[in-house]
Amino acid sequence: MVSGVSKSFGGVKALRDASFAARPGEIHALAGENGAGKSTLIKVLCGVLRPDSGTVQTTGELATAFQELSLAPDLTVAENLFLHDPPRGRLGLVRRSVLAPRADELLRRFGVDYVDSRAVTADLSVAHRQIVELVRALATEPEILVLDEPTAALQESQVAWLAGHMRRLREQGCCVVFTSHRWREIEDLADRVTVFRNGSHVTTREKLGEAEAVTLMSGRSIDRTYPRLPPVPAGADRTLTVSGLRAGALREVSFDLHRGEVLGVGGLAGQGQADLFLALFGARRAAGGTIQLAGRPLRVRRPRDAIRAGIGIAYVPEDRKSEGLLLPMSVRDNLALGILDRLSSAGLVRRSAERAAVRSMVTQLGIVASRPMTQPVGTLSGGNQQKVLMGRWLLTDAEVLLLYDVTRGVDAATKHDFYQLIAQLAERGKAILLYSSETEEIAHLCHRVLVLREGRIAAELAGPVGDAEQIVAASMRERR
Template identity: 75%
Template sequence: MATDPDLTSAVRASGVDRSFGGVHALRDASFAARAGEIHALAGENGAGKSTMIKVLCGLVRADRGTVEILGEPVGRVVGPAARQRLGMATAFQELSLMPDLTVAENMLLQNPPRGRLGLVSRRRLVPEADALLRRFGVDHIDSAAVTAGLSVAHRQIVELVRALATEPRILILDEPTAALPDREVAWLAEHMRRLRDQGCCVIFTSHRWREIETFADRVTVFRNGTHVTTRSRITESEAVRLMSGRSLAGGYPDVTAIPVGDSALRVTDLRGGTLRGVSFDLRAGEVLGIGGLAGQGQRDLFLMLFGARRSAAGRIAVAGRPVTIRRPRDAIAAGVGIAYVPEDRKAEGLLMPMSIRDNLSLATLDHRSRLGFIRRGAERGAVRSIVSQLGIGTRRPQTQPVGTLSGGNQQKVLMGRWLLTDADVLLLFDVTRGVDAATKHDFYRLVAELAGRGKAVLLYSSETEEIARLCHRVLVLREGRIAAELAGPVGDAERIVAASLREVPGDRD
């Protein structure tokens, strides 16, 4: 490892091994980060980044190796409390918030306000949580709201504020920006730099290489559970080669003019939730992007089109035929053929204890059953085909639990489930969230291939550049309405951001 021996490491791990069953997550792995720096830990899904972070913060016990925090050996002690006493704070992509508690209760869980008798003062919870949010410039989250009702992005912000509020000496952030739109990413970067300038060691992981290049003072690359290199600067193409052993060919696929296909999905005056009358026509072979600042109705739109949320008004037509979609079963029914791939694969998509096979075939069991019994031969053939097509990293799809796969492979399983339905309309909601750079480009090529085969794709991404570079056309939502339609290929993310900030006529009606 290329480190400066004259500078003391705030965090150091040496010779760390960790296995989970037959999966060797870390192999003689080493890592070191200094006080007063922002240090990025990069690698493909399954490279061992998250496991190393969990070893550092005491959530996972190393099978072998040593860990030092601020020069103090911590041995094989497990439990974040001991690390917190040393000044370490953490925030994870897999959120640790309790969904049935309010935002205030989650934020003040470890140090709630108490009355004279030492009992928790519930009347002070919300005011103190509000003050804490305002201290970090957050004024759009209701601290009295139940956490389960928040968007993934807002839950991530609550998790981050809770960690930032401790003013840590070491801050570890595992995929903190995966669910955040650009504005909130800039907010987090400001606080990361503030802590660094105060002497804090900030360690973070991200699959958005632009963030690593912009924020990190140094970068460590992991591959197959071991340390590859630590450098001050590294290009995305070189990082992908080091992480995956293959070159990043071509970046985004070429996007030509809007296909002149028949109407695949027509939406007229759709209302409900945050939507205030959305109309558009998605054509066969088209990738139509949905842009705009977070929380402007994008999620409501996708859920209503899939029947996972009821609309208050509006009409939907598929291939020119009016349809009624009250539940997901109506959307995936024969003759409709709408598939939805959600952002939160663990909460909304996959059944983690079940096998890869069971997760892949879940939406098509009716097609592979006879008299109520599954035709296992047909199921095995379909599963083998999609595993090969998407390059899902498994040798035992029939028995391996999907929860043991890396995040990128889990997302491929979720995508594969809906590809097996052969749906003509695909609703892709932030499908590259939390996957590595190489896997992202696999998804980019897949989206282009699907459009080339005549599929109609409605795409939302928290990374505006993806919308700009992948879509034939972009609709920008603002306050539940279409603020702008940008003819494609857009190419420039700034056009989408600028359109997001313009006021829609009638917004204040």
């Protein structure tokens, strides 16, 4: 039970007299926008942060899987799984010979046979790192399990895997507390929901619809979940042409992307989606195939080639913290990073031009930052961090935008802001390649959808598809 907890960071009040109570044998969801205080409350609950005031009472062993992965990136999966209690010999030394076999046994026990226990954690995908973090918490068989955004990076099958374990623990009398920005998961799993706004408790309910929840969380109503896409202009020029591209898991992928078009990339996890985006941006070397940008051949060997090529290619990655943002640096520095050459003269940054560019993007995207010129971007909420990353690439004025799971880990209201932004960018003539781990987004936000299967295009669906099941079904069928 949490009662009257307050916590401030400098002049920012993250929690204001926050309270909630969860029971044994219950799955209890904490809901709220980014910056509502959910993650801070969980860190207080788990003893990571000391509250300024208030009390926390728990009974029984507690395990946590954090939104910000707590794995040691340079250690192997096996070493991370047994980091706190490794197998030791008589002299107290770690028995490395049995470390990997025991990790394999543990992973199999939880139905995870697709993660190599000997792999270095940093080499895993974000989803697989999250799975390892979850297995480490589940393996303790705790009486209280606290999960902070556990599904943000997971595919639908992996979400179902976690849901099964959460229900199993509930049946055993465990108290499960979790946060999620996917309302369908909250409706499916939670026995009760507690809503927070601006660090304060708003309500606790057994039944709560999404529309009312969004209003309670944000203080405003959202009429449409997905905006209406502007039509692709008749005879629109081909902005990007890809022929026979091979890279990583990709096998002979070809497609056109037109001016003003949102082209979705769907399919089950691990079918080459990440390889496609990274190869187009030059972050992964292509093994074959050709790329044309605005009708001209383009050789992309590194990201610099993509950024500086003609009309420009920009890439917004899935993991803003490790792949996108420089967390200790200011909002200004992160926003201006992509256009420093334009803002500089004789090697010196023209600060007035930089401030003007930063202010315009902060206003355009509604970035909530008290001191954008000096405030470290790492102190912002997740949704505002994602807006900063998006803003950096919008400032480059690139005509091709590669958006890879840009709504991962952001709240419903911020997601709606991104949906509106994507539609606006398409209306302005930007060519957008879009991937999302939430198939529902691909179904509603794209003019066409390419479904990848085993590294090849298995189907092309005219959009907006509207029904995510069509994309899932296409991903399961044999390739044409």
